[in-house]
Structure formats: structure tokens, C-alpha cells
Amino acid sequence: MPKILIAGAGIAGSYLWRLLVRNGMNPADIQIVDPGSQTRCGIASCAFGITRQFFPLCHEVGLNPEKYILASPAIGYANKIKFDIKGYMFSFDKPAFIRDLLEGAVVTSSPSEMGIERIIDATGTARAYIGKYENDILFPCIQRKVEFPQPPELRQHSHYVGYSWIIPLEGNQAHVGIGSATYDTKTMQETVEGLTRGAKTICSCRGYIRGTGLILPLVQGNIWAVGEAGGIIEPISGAGIVPAIESAKLLLEHWHDPKGYEAALTKKYGWLRKTSELVKEWQDKGALNTRKLLGLWKECAELAGFNPGIFNIKPTA
Numbered sequence: 001m002p003k004i005l006i007a008g009a010g011i012a013g014s015y016l017w018r019l020l021v022r023n024g025m026n027p028a029d030i031q032i033v034d035p036g037s038q039t040r041c042g043i044a045s046c047a048f049g050i051t052r053q054f055f056p057l058c059h060e061v062g063l064n065p066e067k068y069i070l071a072s073p074a075i076g077y078a079n080k081i082k083f084d085i086k087g088y089m090f091s092f093d094k095p096a097f098i099r100d101l102l103e104g105a106v107v108t109s110s111p112s113e114m115g116i117e118r119i120i121d122a123t124g125t126a127r128a129y130i131g132k133y134e135n136d137i138l139f140p141c142i143q144r145k146v147e148f149p150q151p152p153e154l155r156q157h158s159h160y161v162g163y164s165w166i167i168p169l170e171g172n173q174a175h176v177g178i179g180s181a182t183y184d185t186k187t188m189q190e191t192v193e194g195l196t197r198g199a200k201t202i203c204s205c206r207g208y209i210r211g212t213g214l215i216l217p218l219v220q221g222n223i224w225a226v227g228e229a230g231g232i233i234e235p236i237s238g239a240g241i242v243p244a245i246e247s248a249k250l251l252l253e254h255w256h257d258p259k260g261y262e263a264a265l266t267k268k269y270g271w272l273r274k275t276s277e278l279v280k281e282w283q284d285k286g287a288l289n290t291r292k293l294l295g296l297w298k299e300c301a302e303l304a305g306f307n308p309g310i311f312n313i314k315p316t317a
């Protein structure tokens, strides 16, 4: 009979499953459940942008990161500013990565066993087991996968309040989307329409990005939250993939120590509460407080995978 239930076979749940099995847990002791997603790629929607921390994290579970890299742009644009980003930003094949993480696992659509010792809530924005958080903030997002007539550039445009993105994938394909705290669906659709003019649409999806910051407690009774279910996603950039993996690692490191798990995540990601506050302020006052954001540059640089102490990404002419 399984002792552990992992609810959610997204990034955090799948990475944790593989970590547990590689660390000697019998797969028969773990049940992993996920009702699946109606999207064309079969997973929760995502733009698949990652930073270079992905490489060692992939090696740690015996997978070859190169297999999943779809694009590695040399140049990126934040609004009109051009940045040299070679070696720092990538897009990857998230569905293939999750498939490989789950090699040997049987994912069922609902839990079948009673008397489970521990439940891992890796259900992302749903928080299906640990429960709703009363002050939760979820930003709606829409996205299309498209094919442009020529290779697209990595672009990010700020909006009031949120941002739109073009993330190059393989060949001429890209994910184009927007997440916003203020726009209605029509305005978001018009924005994506404008960014995809001349491109052929392959598929589209929608989802939410949690803008709350770290949600405590992460452990309630026998339920442990991990990944975005624990609020471990950066609210301004929407970067949640690497943090979800890092949180799964910290969960394993503190497997018998719930307080230690919360302390480790608070140390690494407690600051996400501050960027959540900045988004609220941006919404209330009409401008992002860049001075306060710069006060968090060390944390942001670490999240983005820059060398500590040096801001490597340079604006180019």
C-alpha cells in the first residue's frame, strides 16, 4: 500500500517523485495522481522559459539538459532595451522533461488509497489538498504557440500591470502570451493578437500565475506544499519552474523536519512576498517602484542565475 501521495504531476511533483526513487524509496510506496490537462501538449500551460540553473538540476536527477533545450537566444529585449543574454536564458521542452522525470511512474487520475502517511500537495495554483489561502493572488494569463515567418526574438513588454512575452521555441515557433493583474480578457487577447500578427497559430491555452509570494505554513498535519502550491513563484517575472524544482529538493533535504523545510524555503524564497507587495503598489500607484526592486537585486540576480555580485547581462547598443 502506498505511503506517500504526490498530488500533481507537474514540475515539482514529477521532480520530487524522481528524487525520492533515486534516493532509494520503493516506487510502490508512492502514488502519484494528476487529472491531466486539456491542453494540446497535455500539461498545465507554460511558456517554458528557464535560466541556467536548469542544467545542474537536470544532471542531479540523471537527465541530460541538452535534450530539452529548444532555443538559446543570444539577444533579448525588455521593452525597447536590448540585452546580451547568451548562456543565461533558454526555452525548453517542458512536456518532454516531465515525461522523462516520470519514467517508470504510473500516474493515476485520482487517489485510490486511504491511510496515506503523507500527502505532497504539488497541485500548483489549485492547492487542492493544503487548501485555499484567503489572501491569495492569482493573475490570469493567456498564451498562444505560434509559427512566425522568420525566427522570433525573445521579447518582454511591460503593461499596466503585468507583462507580455515572446519566447522563441524551436525553428520559427514561439510562445506568445500575457499575464495581467488589470486587463480584461478582451484587452489581453488584443495584445496577443498584435504580437502574433502574420504568425500561424498552433494552439492556445490559459492559466494563472500565483502572485502571492511564499505561503506559510507549508506543512499542515500530514500535508506538505511544494512548488507553486506553496507560493514559490516570483510574482513580477512569473518565473516558477526553477523555484518549483528547488523547493522539491529542499523538501527531500528536510523530509523528517517540517520546521526545517519551512525555514529553508523562507530563507531562499521569503523575499517573494516583497515582490508581491511591489506588484500591489504598482497597481495602486500606477508605477513600479524600481528603487525598491533594485533593493532586491541580489535575490533577483540569484533567481535569474547570474554570478553573485556581478550583474552579467549587459544592455547592448
Ligand SMILES: Cc1cc2nc3c(=O)[nH]c(=O)nc-3n(C[C@H](O)[C@H](O)[C@H](O)COP(=O)(O)OP(=O)(O)OC[C@H]3O[C@@H](n4cnc5c(N)ncnc54)[C@H](O)[C@@H]3O)c2cc1C
Pocket: 007, 008, 009, 010, 011, 012, 013, 033, 034, 035, 036, 037, 043, 044, 045, 046, 047, 048, 049, 050, 122, 123, 124, 125, 126, 128, 141, 142, 143, 177, 206, 207, 208, 209, 226, 227, 228, 229, 233, 238, 239, 240, 241, 242, 244
Ligand atoms: C501562461 C504561463 C506561462 C508561464 N511561463 C513560465 C516561464 O516561462 N518560466 C517559468 O519559470 N515559469 C512560467 N510559468 C510558471 C510555471 O509554469 C509554474 O510556476 C510551474 O510550472 C509550477 O510548477 P508546479 O509543479 O508547482 O505546478 P504546475 O506545473 O502547475 O503543476 C501542477 C499540477 O497539478 C495538477 N493538479 C491540479 N489539480 C490537481 C488535483 N486536484 N489533484 C492532482 N493533481 C492536480 C495539474 O494538472 C498540474 O499537472 C508560467 C505559468 C503560466 C500559467
